[in-house]
Amino acid sequence: MKNLSKQLVDKSVEAFIIGLEIYNKPTIRYRIEGFSFFICNAWELMLKAEYLNRGKSIYFKDNPDRTLSLDNVLKKIYSDENTRIRLNLERIIELRNISTHYITEDYELKYAPLFQACVINFVNEIKRFHSVDITKYIAHNFLTISASYEPLTNEQIRVKYPPEIAEKFIQQANEIDVLSEQYNSDKFAIGIRQNLYLTKKKDEADFVVSIQRNSPSGVAIVKDLKDPSETHKYSYGNIISVVTDKLNKDNIKLGYKNGFNQYVLNLVIDFYSIKQDEKWAYCHKIGKLESYTYSQQFVDFIVSEIKKDPQNFVESLKKSK
Structure with a gap:
């Protein structure tokens, strides 16, 4: 061998x-x-x-x-x-x-x-x-x-x-x-990125810009429409893994023996009518096929609701059905 x-x-x-x-x-x-x-x-x-x-x-x-x-x-x-x-x-x-x-x-x-x-x-x-x-x-x-x-x-x-x-x-x-x-681990991904920050301290700047019209390197602050593919990045499966990870990090134990799984997520989606509110969910349509992705707000909402009463969270959703 x-x-x-x-x-x-x-x-x-x-x-x-x-x-x-x-x-x-x-x-x-x-x-x-x-x-x-x-x-x-x-x-x-x-x-x-x-x-x-x-x-x-x-x-x-x-x-x-x-x-x-x-x-x-x-x-x-x-x-x-x-x-x-x-x-x-x-x-x-x-x-x-x-x-x-x-x-x-x-x-x-x-x-x-x-x-x-x-x-x-x-x-x-x-x-x-x-x-x-x-x-x-x-x-x-x-x-x-x-x-x-x-x-x-x-x-x-x-x-x-x-x-x-x-x-x-x-x-x-x-x-x-x-x-x-x-x-947030180098064992999962090691990224290289460049961040730009606006500062009023000229001696700390790598280069100088101006919002004046006659500036040779002008910039402008603009507002644009948000692409749901950017604002709603969470897939159904990711919601489960991310929420579970957040609960574990905060040492919060859900009062449900199987933990936060598909069954619990479906209860949340149905109870709060998540798919009817674009703040939480977005429907992607390709021909006759439909799929949903979810926002960071939805993830934070789930975690905050569980924290209020982790032991009875699932039971309260079940009773409301």
Whole structure:
């Protein structure tokens, strides 16, 4: 088994390096899909080697010719479903699985923070599990991935792609934004961003602007219409995970044995007629299909209502039906 484990680790390192080389090569347009394939392969081989080292079999009992999938071994090594390393890799696995159906290069800047975290996670975990120092195979500076594409706005995405693909893009990007903010962990996403602030202290400014008409670098404060894809970023599933996470952080235990799940969320939606109020929910229509996304206000509202009486919150909703 030791020999097999070493072979898996060696192949894992090769897959990892190929993934980085594909992603950081500017002439390759298929780099997001290519990277997701190879980084998943690298993780699968590395985790299978660790599973073998723990004295476990990587083969299915009822089919000895078939080995465990990455999903299988990921859940066995990281049994806590809230482990940030696992959550990060699960998102990239989703990307790998849809890459044959959707063109994803336009959302590179959305996935790049997840990719960077995944790279660092791999380097740390292969060192922890197998005492392999990746920097002996590839220079440290090549472990930083570079995103070169300018992000498209949601409106540009809708113009460029058919409705089904456009809405899928927007939904995935919104979920990444929501989860990155909620988890707030370098193990899930490592972002690079530039923030601009207005200040009256000239000596603290990097550059000077003016709201005067004759200024060479003028700015203006404007109000615009809000895109519901920007204001209502939470999917149904995200509502459950984010509310649960917020309750756990505040050490609030819901007086319902199954916790905050689909059943409880449906009670909330029905009781407060959430889908009838665009402040809370927005209906996306593609042909005859309808789907809803929800606002940050709705998340905050649920948590605040639970905090008032966590032990009787669910029962009060049930009695009102």
